[in-house]
Amino acid sequence: MKKFLKIILQYYLKVITKIVLVVHNPAIIAVAGSVNKSFVRDEIKNILLAKGKKVRANPKNFNTEIGLPLAILNIESGYDSYRRWLPVIKSAFLAIFQKNFPEYLVLELGVSQKGDMKYLLSIVKPQVAIVTEITQRYIESFSGMNRLVGEYVYLAKKMKKDSLIILNWDNERVRSLKKYTKARVLYFGSDNSKCDGEIQEVKKVINGIQVKMRYRNKEKEVLIKRFGAHHAASALIGWMVENELDGL
Amino acid sequence: MFERTKNINLSVIKQIELRAAKYPDVISLAQGVPNFDTPECIKRRVELALKRGVVAKYSLSPGISELRELIETKLAQENMFYDWEKEILITVGSIEGITATILALTNPGDEIIIPEPTYTSYREVIVLAGCTPVFVPLDEEKGWAFDLEKFKSAITSKTKAIFYCNPNNPTGTIYSKEQLMGLAQLAEQHNLYLISDEVYKDFLFDDKQKIFSLAEVPELRKRVIRLFSFSKSYAMTGWRVGYLHSDESVVKEILKVHDCLVTCAPVISQYAAMGALEMGDKDLIEMNDEYHKRRDLICRHLDELSHVFSYVRPESAYFVFPKILLDLDKIKYSDSEHRNSLSWQFTLWILKETQVALVPGVAFGPNGENHIRMSFGRSEKDINEAFGRLKKLFIHK
Numbered sequence: 001m002k003k004f005l006k007i008i009l010q011y012y013l014k015v016i017t018k019i020v021l022v023v024h025n026p027a028i029i030a031v032a033g034s035v036n037k038s039f040v041r042d043e044i045k046n047i048l049l050a051k052g053k054k055v056r057a058n059p060k061n062f063n064t065e066i067g068l069p070l071a072i073l074n075i076e077s078g079y080d081s082y083r084r085w086l087p088v089i090k091s092a093f094l095a096i097f098q099k100n101f102p103e104y105l106v107l108e109l110g111v112s113q114k115g116d117m118k119y120l121l122s123i124v125k126p127q128v129a130i131v132t133e134i135t136q137r138y139i140e141s142f143s144g145m146n147r148l149v150g151e152y153v154y155l156a157k158k159m160k161k162d163s164l165i166i167l168n169w170d171n172e173r174v175r176s177l178k179k180y181t182k183a184r185v186l187y188f189g190s191d192n193s194k195c196d197g198e199i200q201e202v203k204k205v206i207n208g209i210q211v212k213m214r215y216r217n218k219e220k221e222v223l224i225k226r227f228g229a230h231h232a233a234s235a236l237i238g239w240m241v242e243n244e245l246d247g248l
Numbered sequence: 249m250f251e252r253t254k255n256i257n258l259s260v261i262k263q264i265e266l267r268a269a270k271y272p273d274v275i276s277l278a279q280g281v282p283n284f285d286t287p288e289c290i291k292r293r294v295e296l297a298l299k300r301g302v303v304a305k306y307s308l309s310p311g312i313s314e315l316r317e318l319i320e321t322k323l324a325q326e327n328m329f330y331d332w333e334k335e336i337l338i339t340v341g342s343i344e345g346i347t348a349t350i351l352a353l354t355n356p357g358d359e360i361i362i363p364e365p366t367y368t369s370y371r372e373v374i375v376l377a378g379c380t381p382v383f384v385p386l387d388e389e390k391g392w393a394f395d396l397e398k399f400k401s402a403i404t405s406k407t408k409a410i411f412y413c414n415p416n417n418p419t420g421t422i423y424s425k426e427q428l429m430g431l432a433q434l435a436e437q438h439n440l441y442l443i444s445d446e447v448y449k450d451f452l453f454d455d456k457q458k459i460f461s462l463a464e465v466p467e468l469r470k471r472v473i474r475l476f477s478f479s480k481s482y483a484m485t486g487w488r489v490g491y492l493h494s495d496e497s498v499v500k501e502i503l504k505v506h507d508c509l510v511t512c513a514p515v516i517s518q519y520a521a522m523g524a525l526e527m528g529d530k531d532l533i534e535m536n537d538e539y540h541k542r543r544d545l546i547c548r549h550l551d552e553l554s555h556v557f558s559y560v561r562p563e564s565a566y567f568v569f570p571k572i573l574l575d576l577d578k579i580k581y582s583d584s585e586h587r588n589s590l591s592w593q594f595t596l597w598i599l600k601e602t603q604v605a606l607v608p609g610v611a612f613g614p615n616g617e618n619h620i621r622m623s624f625g626r627s628e629k630d631i632n633e634a635f636g637r638l639k640k641l642f643i644h645k
Contacts, residue, residue, distance in 0.1 A: 035313050038321060113300060135313075207466040208329065226324065228331030 006066075009085065013069035016092045017123050020073060024101035026056075028124050029241065032109045032117070032155055033132030033174070036230040040130055043238035045106045051242075054102040064110050065119050072105060072124070074098075109155075117151040121158050128244070129159055129183075130166040130237055134173040149173050159183035164244055166237060169195045186244075188236050197240045202232045215240055256372040260611030264595065268605035275634045276605040277622045280417065280567060283630070284483040284538075286520070287531035293523025294516060303516040309507045310499075311338025311491070312518045318525045319491055327464045328474070334496035337503055338489065338513045338521070342447050342477035343369060345492040348505040349473050350377045350409075353441055353498075358408040360443075363394060364613025365569065367417045367445070371613075374411075382407070385615040388571070391560050392419040396430045403434065409441035410434070415448040415459065418569045418612050418621040420543075420562020425460040432462055435471055444474045447490070448565040450481040450532055453540045456563065469495040473502070480566075481532055482524040489517035539566050542624040542631060549635040556642045566625040569609065572618055590618050602637035 021028075029044055031037045045057040058071030070077055070088075073095040078085030109120050131152055136145070156177040159165050165181055168174040169189030178185045188197040192214075200219075201212040208225040211232045220239070224231045261279050268274045297303050310316065313332070320332035330336055339345035346369075354360065356378030362370055364383045374381040384402050386392040399410070410431055415422045435442050442462055449459050463474040477490030490513075492502065543561075546568055550557050557570035576590050579597045586592030591608035598604055598620075609619030624631060 035317065038317060112302075206469075226329050226331075227335065228320075228333055230331075230333065 005082075009089075010065055012089065013066060013073070013092055014123055016095065017069040017072050020095050020098070020101070021124065023096055024098070026102055026105045027128075028126040029104065029106045029128040029130070030109050030124065030126035030155075031106065031130045031132065032111065032152060033130075033168075034135040036132045036233065037108045037110075039230055039234040040132055040237050041106050041108045043234040044241050047238045047242050048104050048106070048245075051245075053104055054100065055104045055106060056102040057106040058108055064112070064116065068107065068109075068120055069123060071107070111148075111151045114147055114151070117154045121155065126159070126163065128164045128166070128241060129155055130241075131155070131174045131177060132168060132233070132237075133171050145173075152177055153180050156181040156183075166197075166240060168233075186240060188233065188240060197236045199229075199232050199236055202229055211235060213239065215243060218243075252376065256375050259368050259372070261368060261607050264599075264605055264607055267596075268599060268603075271599065271603045274599070274603045274605055275626075275630050275637075277624070277626060277631070277634055278605040278607050280480075280565075280623045280625055281485050282480065282483040282535065282566070282625045283627045284535055286483050286487070287524075287528055289527035289531065290482060290484070290520050290523035293526070294520050297516065297519035303519060305515070307338075307512045307515045307518060309512050310336070310503060311513060312515070312522070315518050315522050315525075316491075318522060319493075322525055323463075323493065326458065326461070328461065328493070329466075330463075330493045331496065335499050336491055336493045337499055337506060338491050338518055339475070339506065340490075340510050340513050341479060341488045342445055342475045342490040342492075343373070344488075344506070344510060344513075345475045345477075345490055345502075346370070346411075346443070346445065347373050347376070348502050348509055349443055349475070349492065350374060350379070350411075351505045352502040353443075353473075354379050354408050357406060359404060359406040360408060361399060361402050361410045362613070363399075363410075363412050363416075365392075365416075365418055365609060365616035365619070366413050366612055368611045370411060370413075379408070380406070383613050383615070385613075386416075386419065386421070388560060388615075392416065392421040392569075394423065394427045394430065396427070396434070399431065399434055403438050403440075407438065407440060409443050411443040411445075413445040413447070414461075415446075415451060415564030417448065417565055418567045418607070418609070418616070418619075419560065420565045420567055420569070421560070422456070422459050422563045428460060428462050429465075432465065432468055432471075435468075440471070442468070442472045444472060446474060447477045447480050449476065451536060451539060451564040451566065453536075453543055453563060459564070463493065470497060473498060478521050478524050481535075482528050483535065484517075484520060484524065487514070487517040487520050489513050489521045491521075539624065542566070542626075542628060543568070545628060546622065546624045546631055546635075549631070549639075553635075553639065553642055556638075566623055568622050568624065569612075569616070569619050570622070572609075572620060591616065591620055595620055598638070598641075601641055602634075604634045604637055 031041045045055050048055040062071035075091045078088045157180050159181050161182045163183045165183045166186045169187040186196040189195045198214045203210040212221045213236045264278045316332035316336045319336050358379045359382045360374050361382045371381045382402050384398045387395050462472045473494040475492045479485040559570035562568050579593050591610045595606050595608040607621040609616035
């Protein structure tokens, strides 16, 4: 019974979310990959906010078949309580008439088993997609690496001709997604000759990392008050998206 | 034979629990175990992981990357900035983290300074590593605060680290930023590590917002190893999962020890930890409110026994550490093994007379003698029942 109700709820939320997205027509930036999605998501969100844009991003655990619609509709989950889901169902419908719906949605797409990406992309059609890394994470749920990669191949194939996909050149599996997509492709990574966005240098300092980066023919140096190469990559991806905003 | 273990002891807390188990109607305020069950949101996360078949195999030795990412984000919210990939390590409770840290950082013969009274097992781990614990007494008159001059006097050429618990078990003290920075200065002057066990950092009473951690100070990154466990904050003592973080140069070495001790933390528990971080905030707040009420309750009870106990009101954790005001000759109990210890005699006498289990203060360090530890991790009902029995015993003493 519980499983049946969950399926009904899932379908209901999916339909409502699709209606909401048609009505409000936000630009959707999707972040996918095995790791570091949340850092890229937050970086893009902060850049858009700094530009005075209205943005909504999904929280970490709201990136799957029920979580993603709830995040888009900006509604809390009812978790395990039937009673708490009743107001959720009502609020979901009312979300169609939401005032001040954000101009941008920055959505982390979580893939942990076969078919996840297909389901998520049946709800959202991103104008921009970023694929950070593809690693062995979640491989237990797939019968091998190829099946896992297949989820991201599906994403690449589904991106429209006038959309943009930003791929990690340094990860061979991510880089190979180019051959599956009609979308415009930009690469980020550490290879000067191949990457549109390049991380030239990352230097650890006492309170963070000093990063030199390039996008096309522009260069800049930033101090990021965090540690880890993934923050350099997030900053670069954020910069690239910022430069491509006019195309959205 | 057994050269390594002959100088370490089974924890006194466990000894008391074993003794208490022999009594038919015991109420234990001894072991520091929350009486709450693990929150539903955490169990759901685990159920999902079980259904997906992702818990059977080893994770990477440092831990599941998603969990470490979550921890990096959480730390950043608390003004601590660490790289999930190289600077955060998921451990089997904080005690495994502590053991791996001490084994990585020290050589046999090194000394480690511990402010005391403090958690009983620290001494055993230090001795197990072939090192010497050097106890520096906290000042009860100043609310169990540090006396930095005493720390200074305790440092020798063999000192490798200062290891403290903040908020402190058993006193419930929160060390101030000023005190901690004083320790940091000493550590810089003498090239010492600072090992900070912060398992009770979410227990915040009396409108306190957040404890200060030396892990927030960028200049101290390579000196500070900070540890946390999900056991206390999220009622997950049985799950055995925690984490530590420090600069990558330090974590790299601790990881080697961690790997050979345990390979990885239990994967099912790592998923539980993810559930705690993703969805456990509401439960954490509710449990904290409950502990706050119980702190006030136990203090009211102690106030009614002011002829037996004096105490420093705990600011955090779920322990109170009252001083015993009775003399040894008033205690009608004789245990030949601990004949000269007031806290042991008192504890065993209370256990026999009232079937209430407490922990003798000497278990927490020499300065803990003449004290006992009471946990208010138990329910209000248990606390009230325990004190009902104590009052019956003491009301005419």
